[in-house]
Ligand code: UDP
């Protein structure tokens with residue numbers, strides 16, 4: 358790994374970057390000092406009149422904001438990974454399958470649900486700080502409720518992460534230290550299911566056929582031809598996937614993660630990926646491209662255990678789906694039936710950044726939020742049906758009753774499509 362890492366680093370002058378970052382920090386610190394000093398001087402020399410006090414508020418707010426910004430810059434710089442140090446997420450573990458087998462021997466049945474199915478843990482999460490856009494926070498809450506509802510119906514455990522477990526692995530790379538940690542601390546769990554915060558379940562009844570995955574350790578939505586022949590970084594979607602809790606997955610994470618640490622390493626691998634893959638621009642490395650790269654680099658080791666699926670629909674591209682929900686409601690049905698009107702299992706809002714300031718121009722935040730709301734309500738109707746309610750339309754949180762209250766509620770339960778877990 359080390360020799361491949363060296364090449365791209367020479368392209369970037371680390372000195373120039375460090376000096377620039379230092380200037381930025383010094384400038385911010387100076388600015389804060391000026392703003393704060395001006396504020397305190399007025400405060401000390403005379404007791405400010407009410408009007409003056411009001412005038413000081415925006416200045417104090419500005420000082421706080423600048424202080425926060427300077428702290429972020431320092432943090433950002435301090436958490437850049439030193440490219441001379443090989444990156445590792447933890448001590449090397451080579452006998453996880455044996456360790457787990459012993460644990461399971463001592464805890465018989467712990468890896469099965471009450472219905473005798475393999476235990477699954479859905480792992481998701483979002484940035485530790487609140488969103489810049491308050492609507493982003495609300496959207497994250499709804500997306501979490503959506504996942505909790507699905508998991509409750511299908512006896513799947515959920516973990517929502519809000520912490521950066523490894524400071525060098527921020528943004529989309531944050532999932533790798535988290536998944537490793539989840540595997541090692543949940544030996545009872547057979548499958549870990551990563552799901553981006555911007556993905557929603559839109560078919561609440563569909564069950565993933567885990568029994569079809571016996572020969573595989575990782576399942577993602579994608580196509581062999583796009584990944585192995587076209588070498589396209591869009592040949593699979595790494596926003597939602599299943600991994601088996603086993604040594605193979607630990608080994609994959611061990612070679613995958615070193616392409617992600619913040620700073621020169623991430624930029625360096627961005628260049629490697631741009632050269633190796635067919636249609637990828639030369640920006641910093643991302644986990645999805647890195648996975649496509651690894652599958653091509655050693656198809657036998659990695660590719661033979663990775664199932665690229667289209668039938669399950671672990672990921673569905675929102676742009677192709679969100680305008681069709683009404684038609685699907687009228688002509689299709691949940692549970693993977695209905696042919697061309699099949700309800701999408703998952704709708705993933707790739708490219709939408711409702712939590713941040715903007716996003717790619719084609720995915721304006723308003724458009725994203727509008728359709729996230731529609732996707733949420735489409736799924737929520739399937740839950741509310743159980744309780745006798747429906748949204749007035751997919752665009753409103755308002756609901757109405759669809760059947761009168763019953764004096765024989767338990768009999769009614771048998772007629773419902775969604776039966777609560779017993
Ligand atoms: N994420 C996280 N912690 C962070 C930032 C991101 O867990 O600090 C997760 C979050 O679940 C998010 C995912 O990483 O959905 C990937 O980002 P995003 O969905 O915005 O990427 P896209 O699907 O648009 O490529």
Ligand code: MN
Pocket residue numbers: 553554555556596705706707708
């Ligand atoms: Mn996503």
